[in-house]
Amino acid sequence: MLACETMTRIEKAPVPLILPNPHDPRLTERVAGTDQTGAAVEINVPVERPLTLYLNAQEIVTMMTIGDYPEYLALGYLLNQNMLKYDDVVTEVEYDDDLQVVVVRTEHHTNFEQKLKKRTQTSGCAQGTAFGDLMEAVESVALPEAELRTSWLYQMTHTINTMPSLYLEAGAIHGCVLCKEGTPVCYTEDVGRHNAVDKIAGWIYRHGVDPADKILYTTGRLTSEMVIKTVRMGIPILVSRSGFTAWGVDLARQVGLTLIGRARGKRFVALSGEGRIVYDQNLAFVEEESARHKRKGSDRDE
Secondary structure (H helix, E strand, C coil), X not given: CCCEECCCCCCCCCCXXXXXXXXXXXXXXXXXXXXXXXXXXXXXXXXXXXXXXXXXXXEEEEEEECCCCHHHHHHHHHHHCCCCCCCCCEEEEEEECCCCEEEEEECCCCCCHHHHCCEEECCCCCCCEEECCHHHHHHCCCCCCCCEEHHHHHHXXXXXXXXXXXXXXXXXXXXXXXXECCEEEEEEEECCHHHHHHHHHHHHHHHCCCCXXXXXXXXXXXXXXXXXXXXXXXXXXXXXCCCECHHHHHHHHHHCCEEEEEEECCEEEEEECHHHEECCCCHHHCCCCCHHHCCXXXXXXX
């Protein structure tokens, strides 16, 4: 029997602060090996588990994930693939840890047989997927007016880079962080950045969070997939410590998304939506990124 957790759409549901838990024993394993000198070593590595998602009675996809927040991941995946609308009513989400299955049930009947045949593997690691009608959904979105103060940007990136995380504990992981001004409010990690951002989308939907005044930060590249998902969520600002792809920049400019990359220490580059940026921070008081907290992509784009 499935272990059930009802997640009916309630506008005033409590909003939990989601932060990484690098010491959760379910998320990493100790693995023995040898280093470059031949000495014995033992390190933490992130786990990967299959999670099969059903929408009502239809199997949609099997994802590889670290396994935390399966309900948020399922809801966010369906929302970001335009299979679930933000005004749809979810009657329940059922998750079975033994079977590694999550079932999302809605009030209305769904059938995505044709849509499932029309999918594109994206540049996201761990085999991200996008479906054929996503561009139509993005083109109809009007992003809200917003402001990004550089003082918020530097506070945000410093907080994220120094916060305990699965990445700092074990590496080989991506993170996405939803921030209000310079403060993280939802920080998720996974083996693929598309999973991490889908968890944030599910968290926003589940708790009725307003995305209009939020900033999305990602450790991965600013690809077309990341731009599309950010726009789908209604978030006006996307920031990364890594670099850009040409199509990601082009899409961001088309929809008016503020796109900032290579945000490390004092540096950043904005290639879209620069009008939202308020340069209020004196750079003399901004520290460069320490070697302890440098991630992959610090000296080059990922």
